[in-house]
Amino acid sequence: MTALLSVRGLSVSSGPLELVRDVSFDVDAGERVGLIGESGSGKSLTALAVMGLLGEGLRASGSVRLGDEELLEASELRRCQLRGDAIAMVFQEPMSALNPTRRVGDQVGETLRIHRHLSRKAAERAAVDLLSRVEFAEPERYARMYPHELSGGQRQRAMIASAIACDPGVILADEPTTALDVTVQRRVLELLDRLVDEEGCALLLIAHDLAVVSEVCDRVITMYGGRLVESGSVSQIINEPHHPYTQALLATSKALSVSESSLGSQLPSIPGTVPSAGHFPRGCPFQDRCDRRVEACQVMPEVVETDNRALACWNPVVGTSASGGGEAA
């Protein structure tokens, strides 16, 4: 079966600087794929490139196919027809992503006004329905409110409501819970999980927390330094990470969930920091922070696909013993 969303050799560059380099992955219809990595690893840029919403001065090259259509070569008009209808996006910061001067219902129903040409009245009614689907107890009242009158979780639920309005085939969710209170994060995540299930749409969930992704997704892609470094099914990645970076991410994530084992001991962290764009080392971008570094790391390893998983590493972690957490104990 052909993938619904197929990204091949996607690069995003700002002038001569390549911020995302040669990223390839597929998302099948109804599949949930997680995209993880620290801030600055190119996850958001990848999603924005797929949407065609890169900021000033950024250019995408390669191939992004949605169904049979090549998006990077489509006209802006065609892309506008697809955005919000066939492919929708939920952004990280629900306060700034909603227009402060327009009512919530207005903004939720807007997608339907654009693509289904609903009248103002009909869109208002549809927005109320959508708000009740994202668990607003009094949708009529909240539809008339302005974003600043809502809590962070409510705003994000409204964003999700506007994303599912036209039953898109794919939803890109860019760290949808990162800006929220911890207590609300779970609820929003569960809601997203349920809606994606009900709609049967595919989900590309961007997160920097493996725990979030492992709960919702079928497959995981790890990105670092603008490159895809590893991908595989959730169980493969969780139980047997092969890339040292994935393993390190897993270790930090596990330490936070298994609290008693980490009590009294230092929280594991990945040594060093993510360099700013353009300051990644030549070759493998992770080599400076990697304890498995070898001579070959001076050259960027190819992404090798075997057994439904992909890996770009010269000296991968092998065996089940190294499944993280060990550092914390």
Added chain:
Amino acid sequence: MSADESQLSPHHLPSGGAVRGQRGSRTLGTSLRRAGLALLPLLRRLATMVVALFGASVLVFVVLNVLPGSPAEVILGTQATPRAVQQLTAQLGLNKPLINQYLDWMGNLVRGNFGVSYISHQSIGSQIGQALTVTGPLVLFALLIGLLIGLPLGLAGALRNGRVSGSLIGAMSQVGMAVPSVVAGLLLIVVLTVKLHIFPTSGFPGWSDPWQALRALVLPSFSLGVVEGAIMSRYVRASILEQLRSDYLRTARSKGLRVGQALRRHGFRNAAIPLVTVVGLELASLVVGAIVVENVFSLPGLGLLLLDSVNNRDLITVQDIAMLVATTVLVLNLLVDLSYRLLDPRLKGTA
């Protein structure tokens, strides 16, 4: 969250009394409280305005009365005897203590009485009123021209940001800003009246012939308005650029709106918020600019009246005009603040 909130509210109702009565009194109570909340900042603003006007009046009065030269000397000329000057000074009430003079002036002004000119013995109120029939339209036309130039130019500059045409627009507005309106006016006179004889150079025929009156105001309005438009285009450009880079515009585009549509539906209202401030401030600076331009074009407006009055040491007229301008500026600022509340729902009920 939302469910809890909604279920909480009925429990906050006071107990006792019929349910209908409770609901009625609650909505009345909340609406009164809402009205109060909306009025309170307005009252506070009005109080600040009164204090500011009082400060302005003291400043204007003190500065003008400290300056050398008395009206009596000017009226009687250089040949006058000291005795005659003294006599006239007493007659005009200028020998009274300054505090009394101030109180007389303010007392009249508060009651809407602008007083009588020392020099022309005419009512200052009617003189100012006459002058405003020139200055008022001049300032409004200039603002209109400024907006007509500034809005499209700024918008085009923002949409073409980073391209050659955008930089060209930017450079044009820089040049426009650098040219004082007096110079712009003189240039317009040279080209359009001296060379082409399209418009009258100077003077004002009065509103009895509206066509001629408008013709006389075209050049002065343009010399003020062109410069204004250049300034305005800079603000418009910055404001629109900020909108184009905002997260919610990106959200709007993710829903399938084209850039222009997204800007129209989501950007303009937000862009208007800072622009209203600028328009308010610029209107005030236009009033000041009009004073200069009126002198270039010999228009019998507020500016010419002010200049004549200063030359004649017609202090009350000068004071009155200064207070009028100060009040106008403060009222404009108040209107700007109030318009924020209309444009930005986040500000409802805040100070």
